[in-house]
Each structure stands twice: as C-alpha cells, then as structure tokens.
Amino acid sequence: MTDLNPQARQMADESMVRNLDAQARAIWPQEKPLFARYAPPAGAHILDAGCGTGEISSRLAELFPTARVLGIDIIDAHLDLARSRYGSLRPRLTFEHQSVFELAAENCTFDLTVCRHVLHAIPHVDRVIAELVRVTRRGGFLHLIPEDYGMLHFQGGGPHDPRTFWYEAPPSFGSATETDLFIGRNIFGILRAMNLEDVTIDYITVDTIRTRDEFAAILEAWRDGYADAIGELTPITREAAIEYFNQMIANIRDPHGYAVWMVPVVAARVPEAGSCVS
Numbered sequence: 001m002t003d004l005n006p007q008a009r010q011m012a013d014e015s016m017v018r019n020l021d022a023q024a025r026a027i028w029p030q031e032k033p034l035f036a037r038y039a040p041p042a043g044a045h046i047l048d049a050g051c052g053t054g055e056i057s058s059r060l061a062e063l064f065p066t067a068r069v070l071g072i073d074i075i076d077a078h079l080d081l082a083r084s085r086y087g088s089l090r091p092r093l094t095f096e097h098q099s100v101f102e103l104a105a106e107n108c109t110f111d112l113t114v115c116r117h118v119l120h121a122i123p124h125v126d127r128v129i130a131e132l133v134r135v136t137r138r139g140g141f142l143h144l145i146p147e148d149y150g151m152l153h154f155q156g157g158g159p160h161d162p163r164t165f166w167y168e169a170p171p172s173f174g175s176a177t178e179t180d181l182f183i184g185r186n187i188f189g190i191l192r193a194m195n196l197e198d199v200t201i202d203y204i205t206v207d208t209i210r211t212r213d214e215f216a217a218i219l220e221a222w223r224d225g226y227a228d229a230i231g232e233l234t235p236i237t238r239e240a241a242i243e244y245f246n247q248m249i250a251n252i253r254d255p256h257g258y259a260v261w262m263v264p265v266v267a268a269r270v271p272e273a274g275s276c277v278s
C-alpha cells in the first residue's frame with residue numbers, strides 16, 4: 001500500500017526546521033507581493049495546509065491583519081514550535097493536527113488555501129488538490145508551491161558534478177516514494193483537469209545573486225536531512241550524496257559562481273458556480 005507520508009523522517013528532522021527558516025527568508029520577500037492579487041475580504045479565513053513550523057502562516061497573519069489563519073500539519077513537534085513562536089498572534093492564528101488528505105473543515109470554509117513545499121513529498125496529489133478545493137469557497141483561491149527538482153541549475157565540473165546529481169537522483173527518489181518530484185510542471189494539467197480557473201505560474205528566483213546565504217543554508221539542510229534517504233532509495237550512495245551537496249554548497253559560496261533554484265508559485269481560482277453542500 002502507498003505510504004501517504006514517505007518523507008516522514010526527513011520532515012521531522014531538525015534540519016527541516018533550519019530548511020523552512022532559510023526557505024522562508026529566501027522566498028517570502030519575492031512571494032509576498034503575489035498575495036495582493038487574491039484581495040481577501042476583511043476577516044478572511046486562510047488555511048496553510050502542511051504549515052510545518054508556521055513560518056508562512058505567521059507571515060500571512062501579519063500580512064492580512066484581520067484574517068484568521070489556520071495552520072495544519074501532522075508533525076506535532078512542528079505545531080508545538082509554531083504555537084510557541086507565534087503565540088502573540090493568537091487567537092487569529094491557530095495550529096491544529098490534521099492531514100491534507102482529510103481536512104476537518106466543512107466545504108467552502110476558506111477564502112484562500114495555501115499549500116507550500118508539500119505536494120512534491122506526498123503521493124496522490126490529485127486527491128489532495130481535490131480536498132483543498134473542497135474546503136475553499138467558490139471564487140476563492142489556491143496558492144501552491146509545488147517543488148520541481150528539474151528546476152535547480154548548477155554549473156558543472158568536478159568528480160561530483162551537480163548536474164549529474166539533479167539528473168539522476170530525483171526520478172529514482174520519486175519512484176521509490178511514489179511521489180512526483182517534478183510536480184512543479186505537472187500541477188498545471190491537474191488543476192486544469194479539475195476545471196479550476198485563472199491558473200497562473202510565477203517563479204521565485206532563489207539564486208546566488210539575490211539569496212546566496214539562504215540558498216547555501218537550504219542545501220546544507222537538504223544534505224543533513226536527505227543524504228541517508230538518497231543512499232537508501234537511489235543509485236547514489238550516502239557518501240556520494242554528501243559530496244554532491246558539498247560541491248553545490250561550494251558553488252553557491254563561490255563569489256564567482258552562479259546557481260539558481262526556480263521555485264514555481266501557482267495560483268488557481270475555484271469556479272463561482274458549484275455546490276457547497278457538505
């Protein structure tokens with residue numbers, strides 16, 4: 001049977017807390033202006049599905065000062081950290097243990113449903129999108145960051161050429177975990193097949209010019225959190241994975257080097273017409 005949480009170990013690792021902090025610092029400044037287009041009403045309900053440590057749930061609560069933001073996740077340690085970090089935003093900001101496969105909310109509850117850095121890590125993306133659509137009001141929006149591991153570009157060279165790593169590791173990691181590590185490009189067809197409207201894809205540029213330190217911190221966290229699993233699930237050994245990541249980090253740290261991670265930000269609107277009966 002398909003494991004619904006094949007990255008459970010990596011998601012709960014301390015390196016993930018570092019990663020989410022670095023990702024938020026790299027991505028949020030470019031992502032924040034994109035939220036203006038949803039124009040959520042005063043007192044809007046916002047869901048952050050797979051909220052992790054609440055990095056973005058808290059930023060959303062600050063960006064929309066009358067909104068009520070619910071962050072849900074299945075890792076209690078992340079939820080506890082989020083509650084302790086962002087207690088000053090209660091009761092507008094709350095965190096609950098729920099799965100994106102089976103949300104507790106009634107149909108059409110949220111004006112805006114956010115799901116960042118989750119869809120690449122779970123199977124049955126279409127089921128999850130259907131659940132996110134179910135809890136979003138008619139005319140409301142989905143805001144997604146579906147990671148795509150074909151959108152990382154490094155300079156080549158050396159015995160551990162990063163281009164070889166990104167060509168070889170994601171397909172085998174994805175098939176071993178029954179997940180789509182190229183969901184960034186595949187989500188468009190899923191959303192269109194579900195008749196969602198106004199589907200757009202914008203790109204955040206995490207690169208060595210804009211976000212060198214954060215980019216390096218992300219790669220360090222990936223190395224620390226994922227080398228074991230890469231060694232177990234792909235033809236690349238754990239030791240080689242560490243060497244590949246170290247080469248990438250050196251490339252990012254090199255003041256004359258260039259590397260880029262293109263991060264897709266996907267928006268879609270739930271059609272006005274449609275039933276909200278639970």
Ligand SMILES: C[S@@+](CC[C@H](N)C(=O)[O-])C[C@H]1O[C@@H](n2cnc3c(N)ncnc32)[C@H](O)[C@@H]1O
Pocket residue numbers: 004005011020024049050051052053054055056072073074075078098099100101115116117118121122
């Ligand atoms: C890479 S983190 C992203 C966290 C957050 N969205 C952010 O952007 O900072 C992915 C999160 O998805 C959560 N997750 C994985 N499967 C889930 C599920 N079935 N239901 C809810 N959360 C899930 C993980 O526990 C993890 O905290």
